[in-house]
Amino acid sequence: MNPKITDWQGKRVWLLGASSGIGAALGQLLLARGARVALSARSLSRLEKVVDGAGEALLLPCDASDETSLQAAWNKLLAAWDGVDVAIYLAGDYVPMRAWELDAARARRMIEVNFVGAVTFTACVVPQLLRQGHGQIGFVASVAGYRGLPKSLIYGPTKAALINFAEALYIDLAPKGIGVRLINPGFVATPLTAQNDFSMPALLTPEAAAKATLAGFSGRAFEIDYPKRFTRVMKLLAHLPYWLYFPLVRRMTGA
Template sequence: MQSFAPAAGRSRPRSLWLRPLNPPIADWRGLRVWIVGASSGIGEALARELGGRGARLALSARREPPLHALLAQAPAGGLALPLDVTDAEAVRAATARIEREWGGVDLVVWLAGTYSPMRAPQFDLARALAMLDANLHGVLNGLAALIPLLRRQRAGGIALVSSVAGYRGLPKSLAYGPGKAAIINLAETLWLDLAPEGIGVWLVNPGFVDTPLTAANDFAMPGLMQPSEAARAMIDGLERGRFEIHFPRRFTLWMKLLRLLPDRLYFAAVRRFTGL
């Protein structure tokens, strides 16, 4: 099991209050990283970036060919693990294979999910439940398999990718937002439970990123990032040992500020800025 250490050139924090909340990552070479949701968007960009930095990659998504294409470009190689995260047994089997072939895992990045805009007049129960199944229940399937492994290792960690849509209610996020809000709460609770055991828990809250999912949006997306930019921002946060990694900060800091407003002011601000 590789241990994480402060990145080169960064001084060790002197105060308990300044220490990173997670183990900083100094060197990606040889690090065993499982990316769930790696076939497109941020997951694909992250796989390319970490593969180029020498990480050993396990890549999962429902589509298998993109996984092999990404691994062919990774100097350290890795495992292609096609996976439907809504299948708890399949998640357990993939986790068992990683432990069998690698002896463990250093970092899991759970990106798998889906998005479909929805407002109350167009509420569709089947579509809403399918979204929650992929975005939230899939994460729970992963935790059921991974928590025992990470606790046996007493090392490594997991990064859960949520969204700023989970901060507070937003138009068109009637099913997507609640699932992401649950992941934020879940990550905070996990950190409280697992950090004392030396296990890292990261929460990643992206703003708008140019992916096949956001292509469904028919409104202006402030601070829109490219997947490669999002991947580098995520890696920077992992290396620094932050708990919450959010980007682009010029947008997400405003979202955090809105989160603090009283309800009446928050609703008025959202209506004004979205026009909805």
């Protein structure tokens, strides 16, 4: 089981993907709770807006899909803090896509940001956590990774890969005292989900999602999923046989 975190005062937290959405809200909430926060995203100006009036943070702009850029940000963090207590990968890209709209370039970009970047992030962070003998790493995936869904032709598989990756990490790292958290939100109002042209049930604000994320860290569970009224339905669908799942999802989504 993961170590609980109920007091964030002085905790060194790195958030990659913090210029908007859950990442930005989480950065502001952590600053308010006394954490030492490092924020990363491609745009320095957007990171500056996140912390404006919220407190002081270490701003480390980088591109999650560029290994050299990400490694450089990590090196700066280590030089400043000599370690990290919690690192969370929140970077994500999403383009609604059906089979007849498959775009290889856009698909590749989603794969690079949503999954490959998370692997690079892990390769940076985990050796340091092992040297320290403590700390936690987390990944924001999605309930869209539970099973194939309409308009999620590439996004869903990247999140499914991230879920599987986090599970394997937990198996390896839990016995060594390193925490691994898998964060699976439902719909959250962000610039990415604003692209959707369908009704999003149980839609959360980024602020509500950030609070739910930190509430999850106060427990020991591997998976932090929210809102429960939606994620429970998605978990149930994930266990249905295909002969029942496919027609039910088509009926529910109008696909």
